[in-house]
Amino acid sequence: SRVDELNQLLRADAELTADPYRFRVLSLENGVASVSSPRSAQLSAVQGLRAMYPRLRDAGVQSDAMMAAQERLGQGQSRAAQLVSGQADVKRVRWVLDQRWLAEHGIHVQ
Numbered sequence: 001s002r003v004d005e006l007n008q009l010l011r012a013d014a015e016l017t018a019d020p021y022r023f024r025v026l027s028l029e030n031g032v033a034s035v036s037s038p039r040s041a042q043l044s045a046v047q048g049l050r051a052m053y054p055r056l057r058d059a060g061v062q063s064d065a066m067m068a069a070q071e072r073l074g075q076g077q078s079r080a081a082q083l084v085s086g087q088a089d090v091k092r093v094r095w096v097l098d099q100r101w102l103a104e105h106g107i108h109v110q
Contacts, residue, residue, distance in 0.1 A: 002028050006084055015079050019072065020052045020058030021101070023080035033084045036098040037077060043097060043109055045070055051105035 006025040010016055016023060025032045026034040038048035049069045050056050081093045099109050 002089070006087065006090075009083055009087075010080055012085060013079065016076055016083075017072065019076050021048075021073070021098075023076070023101060024098075025059070025084060026096055028090065030092050033090045033091060033092070033094050034094050035080060035084060036101070037095045038098055038101060039073065039077075040095060040097040043102070043107070045073065047107050051102065053105055088102065 024036045039045040
């Protein structure tokens with residue numbers, strides 16, 4: 001299916017596969033690609049980053065390591081959006097909090 005093709009595109013990108021979180025296209029409807037993300041307004045980015053990078057569990061929110069990880073996640077999310085939205089049949093990307101991935105890492109979102 002087209003969603004599988006878009007996910008193959010994401011999996012083939014070396015920049016994205018270098019990170020512990022794998023962005024995934026969940027659906028494509030009327031030109032809107034729903035893509036998973038470990039961050040959203042529902043959840044502090046810090047919580048997701050601590051799951052992605054266990055070495056950050058004790059890092060302060062303003063620490064250099066945490067800030068660098070936030071920057072890296074933002075770059076990855078931008079890269080995923082760029083790849084997906086660059087496809088002719090995709091008009092925009094809608095981010096969806098990946099509650100399943102978070103739950104697998106001990107973070108439960110209400």
